Amino acid sequence: MAVVESILRFLVLLLSFFGTLALAGLGLAVIFGIMGIINFAHGEFIMIGAYSTSIAYGAGIPLAGAIVVGGLTTGAFGLVVERLLIRHMYDRLIDTLVATWGLSLILTQAVQIQFGGTFGSIPVPFGTFQYAGFSASMYKIVLGLTALGLFAGTYAVFTQTTYGLQARAAMQNKEMARSLGVDTGRTYMLTFAFGSVLSGIAGGLFAPLTVLTPTMGSEYIVEAFVTVIVGGTNVLIGTFGAALSLGLIQTPASQLFGTLGGRVALLVTTILIIRVLPEGISGVVTSD
Amino acid sequence: MTDAGGPGAIARLRDLLEGQNTLGNSTRFWYGFLVVVGFMFVYPFLTNPFVLKVNTDYFVWMILALSLAVVWGYTGIFNFGQTAFFGLGAYTFGIVGITLIEVTGGTNVAILAAVVVTVLASALLGYFMFYGRIRGLYVAILTLAVALTGNLILVRTTNTTIGAAELGGNNGVTGIPSLTLGGGPLSVPLGITAQYYLVALLLVATYLGLRILLNSYYGYVLLAIREDEDRTRMLGYDVRKLKLIAFSLTAGLAGFAGALHAAWGNFIDPTVMGLTAASVPIIWVTVGGRDTLIGPLVAAYALQSISTKLSTVGSGYTNIFLGAVFVLVVLFFPDGLIPAIVARWRERTGDGHDIDRSNTTEAEA
Amino acid sequence: MSLLELDAVNAGYGRTPVLHDISMEIHEGEIVSLIGRNGAGKSTLMKTIIGLLTPTSGELTFAGESIGDDSPERRARRGIGYVPQDKEIFPRLTVHENLKVGRFVNETNERALFEEMYDYFPILDERRNQKAGTMSGGEQQMLAVARALVGAPDLLLLDEPSEGVQPTIVEEISDIVQEINRDIGTTVFFVEQNLDFTINTTERCYVIETGELVNELPPDDLRDSEVVQRHITV
């Protein structure tokens, strides 16, 4: 019985680390993978998702619906950012980084001025999962499973839609894609919006578990970067592999050495993985 | 007869200082430069100790900006963790300074230690990265991760002492000695004005020194690495070694600036290695113009003083303003403000002989 | 009537000019080639036609409309299919997905020619669901050609289709290009250094030297390998 409990404990913890890393990283990974740019305001996109989810929830929309609202709001916001800002700096990785860093300063401060230090909280739904002496937050399990669901959804978008095909073509060879009639500007616009939707959904999913503050994005940004960098440019396999392998490191490390141990292990593992695989996990799965 | 050597010496000096790799090669520029430097040196007579003290720190930041401009702007190594080395230098200076001030009476050893420790640490990291084929964005994230890990560790150092220095965790190291001049028993601690002069002198020397470096043969090789690493390698250069040298030397310069900052404030704390601190120098260099030296200098000074000024307004709009500046500059002046201003000015005056930027493409990480 | 017309086109990379006052004309249904030495500006001309390079001056007209200001994707959608020099298939897409990207060429096409392409290139049919990056150079070249044709373009641009490809496959591609020209009516303009390919396939041939068109060889001259040899020897 004790063995079953330990295994459950490990699995639920793994699922929850995996879920956090994957959700935090997926939106960023889509944008980085397809467009080759880093959205430094990614944490604030998550924050916008969480805030709009909370507003929608406060207006009486059930949580699932509210999270969708959060995702769509963030997506719409991403669309605007892309049109006003990002499209002027395709292929300028560092410039995008600085510009989106500026954007993150603006967003954090604007939200603080508009909404103050903290914001309405959403109760954690679904109650407690109980098995013998073991209990865990049901919502965290759902969160991990939802992360898997989002991977499946993202996979479907990239393989089953025209946008997805064009995005992958543009990612592999932008000039060739254009020469074959792919409007890469439009593809990038949709990609940024899609990545923003994913970040917003992540924010909405995190909202019940955390405290909404204007600076909450910074809690996820390191996790997101680490996942994306370890994953590399392959959006799905890379990000999934990164979230899973980092989760597998963080779970025992934080069990054995505490929360700090887990975080240090995360950063050290990242450094080592990049040393061994300079292209991240994608470097292994894509050999071209 | 007597002044025959004069102009010749100046010409030789200009020959060293000038070249395609730096902005400002005209006689007019040097007159302007002398005016600015002259003003820097009479400034203490025109203002109060507060302004001097603050400006001293701006000068320190400007040295940090220069170090990043060389490693990132000129060599193309996007070191996102330059403040890790700044912080390492500051902490080393603090620890060695506090421990030795009673023994040696001065801070010379502490300064030296700060530079040596940062050069060694960065060489270690650089070896790990450059000899491990790590490039571009991955260098950026790796260096950032190192800075953030440093922050995590330093925050935990409550009641930890090294030598005579208490690291103090979040509260930082206090009681760091101010800079001293002279050596051994003859060391004199510097007051606000003297510190100002010393740091100003160091800044001018750093600027001119880097100009000589960048316009030398070595500087052209660094640029070649930035433009096309693989081709530079095929031309027979040991790119990894050259990158390692550039990375460690600029890190050492950052560590040196860190030591000056610690001495300036008699204080250093772990926030220097945080995410915000790490991004600030990146922003100076981008806003100023990353393949110039003068741009990051001006931007560091301007942005730091604007930021201080805004905080005296007491409002919470500082970050909105700064954020908007970054966004707009990147949007409308991708090469940075200073190159844009210079280009505009040249257009108007028709003065085009300075440098030809047509064949330098954008610096990629 | 003329399908593609270039009038005094100048183009190059950055501030380095490569093409000088190029004027030429390709008629509907023709197969025209361009020969010249390495570095003469052949690929540059191709890139200028598809729009990856913007001319510094001059006029480009396609099917009677000026396309000089259009982006490459606009030109492709107008009906220009492009096979670049290094094939540039999408390595991590399957063969079929590669073809699907090509169907955005020629917006007016009512039906994409997937099955036709599989008929022309049976090997692609076999490899339908294989990642394109795993195929041999010759197969990739066939895929690149098929991809450019799947949207039934009015004009096919081929940049050195024989380069790095086995002679048997070169022949096969040459045959198929002619078949397609016949069957679908696609006009073909290609750049070549391979003499056999040029002679076998072309009706008319332009000669380019250091960025300038110096000659236009009629079909008869093309049979005279001496003449051709003179223009393309490195």
Added chain:
Amino acid sequence: MSRDVRKRTENGEKDSQNAFNRRNFLKSVTVSAGAVSLGGCTGQIGGADGEGPITIGTLYDNSGPLGFVGKGKDAATEMWLEQQEYELLGREVEWIDYNPAGDNTKYKNLTRKQIQQDDVDMIFGALLSSNREALRPIVDENQQLFSYNDWYEGGVCDEYMVINTTLTSQQRPLIDFMVENFGSDYYALVADYNYGRVSNRYARHYARENGAEPVNEEFIPLDTSEFGSTINRIREEDPDWILSLLVGSAQYSFFKQAESAGIDLPYGSLANIAGTYEHVSFDPPVMADTYSCFSYFQEIPTETNQEFVENFQERNPAYTKEEGGYVFLSIADAWNAIRFYWNAVENAGTVDQEAVLAEYENGLEMDSPKGPVTFNGETHHATQNMWLAKVNDDHSVSFLDMDGEETEEPIAENVQTSEWFRNQCNLVDDSSWDEPRTEYLTPDEGDLG
């Protein structure tokens, strides 16, 4: 600067705009006269005698993670100044309000600016201990009177610092209460930085004196918001109660995650509720069964406090329950800080800093929203009452006595700093204005015993 002008214009007070300009003018005259090396005596010059306005400076973050705290403190300061019509000793009071935005270098620069350029008579400021430690050398070097008034672990023994907030050692009744009522095995969750680590030392010491022992002490990095492994460990250790020294919004996620993971243990908190009002921001019953001991809660049932809260919320609706706000400890401490200063100046009849400090050291006493508070001259810290608040299932707050009975009285009255600190720090006997002690004492492991 513009904000200062607006403030007074809005208030319709006198001809303040002119006064403001005059002051600037005077300043520029002083500067151009070459008075650059004012050195150590600037402090006294600003408010020497009679002429010109009295200037007070505040350095509270208005942006950054603690922006909401600083804004509350500014609002309390503003409320007091307006009530006094910006007048003290018959002179006009000028308020110089800067925003260091949580940046320690800015804290240093702005402190220096207020002292050396604005010639302030008094500074109130710093939120985190690191802010305070960054600027303290400048305060000491310039002999500037400075009020620090945000809760911290204790230990500042500095001639020029006057401090009137809750120290960890003053929260001892909580540990006694928790051990007595819930048991001796506790699990400590500690924010991994100075405040957490030092406070945890105090807590452990007091727990041991009660025969209790932590089953585990977990140090948690500040921006941690994922508590899965912590919750697993708590379940393994099966403690009687949890000691919370969790700080910062990320760490507060713990309570929600523990609730949904089915952890149902009482929390004894040295860091939550009074300062960061989780019982208002979270929906019940997340914080139910949390016990918190501080010198101030918005709910303190005295008339003085109710009046204070009403006034404050009326002026600042953002701090009402409807807006998800709360009149938290830091606000009350900023309020008490400026009132202490007012009393000291009025008693001294001057803003001469040495004379004002002498009044502080005489043992200022006043009633306040917290109840009666006394300034302890030896330690430069406040002696005050401690309240033990229990968060109920519906997130309302009750005050308890040592037996767990509801009460309207504080759990401990006139609580001083720790004995250890009082033994170390006597600023009346060992320190003077010109030969000051300026130390920061933190107990090492074992010091407290």
